[in-house]
Amino acid sequence: MLVFCEECGRKYLLDNEKIEGMEARFKCESCDHLIVAKKPEDTLKDPTPSEK
Numbered sequence: 251m252l253v254f255c256e257e258c259g260r261k262y263l264l265d266n267e268k269i270e271g272m273e274a275r276f277k278c279e280s281c282d283h284l285i286v287a288k289k290p291e292d293t294l295k296d297p298t299p300s301e302k
């Protein structure tokens with residue numbers, strides 16, 4: 251998925267499969283802004299029912 255830094259507009263190409271959990275957090279290489287990329291829900295193949 252494509253992620254944009256809200257601060258400077260730099261774009262990053264993120265591999266959905268490398269995102270652990272619901273979101274990925276990383277710092278922008280240009281401006282040090284903390285980017286939180288949320289995984290699109292439709293990429294979740296089987297939504298886990300809340301058992302735990």
Ligand SMILES: [Zn+2]
Nearest residue numbers: 255258278281
């Ligand atoms: Zn930035």
